[in-house]
Amino acid sequence: MSMDEKERRKPKITPKRTTTLQKLAYVVRPFVLYMLVKTAAMFVLAIALPALPITGAAVWVENNAHQLSAVVNGVASLIAAGFLLNDFLIEASTDGEIDIDKSILGQFAGFLKTAFVGKKTARKMTGLALCALLGITASLALNIWFELLSGVLSGAGNPVLDSEKYQNVEAIQYSVPVWLGIVLYGIVAPAVEEMVFRGVIFSRIKKFYSLPRAVVCSALLFGVFHANLPQFLYGTAMGVLMALCYEYSACFAAPVLMHMAANIFVFMMSQTAAWTTFQAGPMWGVLSAALAAGVFWGLRKVFCDCG
Numbered sequence: 001m002s003m004d005e006k007e008r009r010k011p012k013i014t015p016k017r018t019t020t021l022q023k024l025a026y027v028v029r030p031f032v033l034y035m036l037v038k039t040a041a042m043f044v045l046a047i048a049l050p051a052l053p054i055t056g057a058a059v060w061v062e063n064n065a066h067q068l069s070a071v072v073n074g075v076a077s078l079i080a081a082g083f084l085l086n087d088f089l090i091e092a093s094t095d096g097e098i099d100i101d102k103s104i105l106g107q108f109a110g111f112l113k114t115a116f117v118g119k120k121t122a123r124k125m126t127g128l129a130l131c132a133l134l135g136i137t138a139s140l141a142l143n144i145w146f147e148l149l150s151g152v153l154s155g156a157g158n159p160v161l162d163s164e165k166y167q168n169v170e171a172i173q174y175s176v177p178v179w180l181g182i183v184l185y186g187i188v189a190p191a192v193e194e195m196v197f198r199g200v201i202f203s204r205i206k207k208f209y210s211l212p213r214a215v216v217c218s219a220l221l222f223g224v225f226h227a228n229l230p231q232f233l234y235g236t237a238m239g240v241l242m243a244l245c246y247e248y249s250a251c252f253a254a255p256v257l258m259h260m261a262a263n264i265f266v267f268m269m270s271q272t273a274a275w276t277t278f279q280a281g282p283m284w285g286v287l288s289a290a291l292a293a294g295v296f297w298g299l300r301k302v303f304c305d306c307g
Contacts, residue, residue: 023208030087030200031221034080041076066175073172074184081192088195091203092252117253123302124251130299131245131254135261137292138241142234143266144285150230166228174270181267190259197222197239198246198255215243238262241296248303 049068050058061068085104089111102110118124173185202218209217219239223232242255 027201027204027208027217030084030196030204031225033083034196035225037083038076038080041079042072045072045076066172067180069172070176070180070184074188077188077192081195084196084200088199092199115252118251124249127249127299127302128251128253128257130295130302131249131258132261134241134245134292134295134299135238135258135263136265137288137295138238139262139266140269141285141288141292142237144288146230146234148282148285166230169228169231173267178268178271181271182264185267186260186264190256190263193222193225194242194252194256194259197225198243199252202243202246211247215240215247218243244296245299248300 049072050061085108089104089107092111092115117128173181176184197218201221202214205214205217219236219242222239223234223236226232226235238259242258245254245258246252248254
């Protein structure tokens with residue numbers, strides 16, 4: 001056998017990701033792919049809907065622009081998430097095996113059945129309930145303090161937290177009926193965003209760096225994803241807590257439930273006059289922050305058995 005043939009027969013070995021650039025590409029690639037596919041899907045849907053061969057379609061689309069923007073964003077998110085499904089199934093914590101001979105959708109169904117929650121012990125179910133409660137209390141505390149900070153900055157002539165882009169996002173989010181808002185912001189958005197940012201990105205960063213760095217970096221990327229300062233600050237803070245929920249529980253249901261509870265709570269509160277009660281002063285901010293801290297302590301104790 002010639003030397004050339006021997007070289008060809010040698011098994012091909014893929015080198016480990018050792019350089020910073022290789023690690024960065026491995027971590028950031030899912031985020032870039034998700035954003036590209038989502039943007040492309042939104043662009044196609046935005047063109048296709050007014051062009052539907054239905055009388056008055058273009059006028060109807062124009063008259064319902066905000067509601068359609070919300071729906072298009074949700075549909076585009078689901079489409080983009082489909083491109084990361086395989087990466088998610090590789091990275092996500094699982095209990096038991098997933099049949100790799102099944103299709104990707106079959107594997108995902110298997111994950112939801114056996115590994116999304118895992119073994120339903122009393123301890124785990126208590127911890128998951130605390131994750132949902134943490135979502136409510138933390139979102140309440142953050143919203144109150146951001147409202148107070150926004151008022152202070154606006155009074156000082158620096159309305160940095162009242163950006164036009166953020167106001168436009170709010171107008172779109174709260175233009176939909178309550179039931180549709182719950183579907184889009186309470187189910188679709190949390191499920192997709194947790195898959196991308198905790199299921200894939202956070203899990204990948206942990207392979208190379210310490211837990212604190214993985215928590216902070218994935219949370220910062222989650223904040224950047226929202227593309228405006230108020231949601232960047234809010235998303236980063238919540239991203240830290242959701243990553244810790246995932247880490248402590250080793251259960252993907254934990255950050256998803258926290259995210260869902262937070263989104264539904266804020267959306268529903270914003271639909272009622274009750275929200276103004278919690279914007280009255282810093283007392284509510286202190287109380288809600290203390291409550292959130294207590295829930296987080298209890299959650300950590302349940303999952304980590306530490307005080």
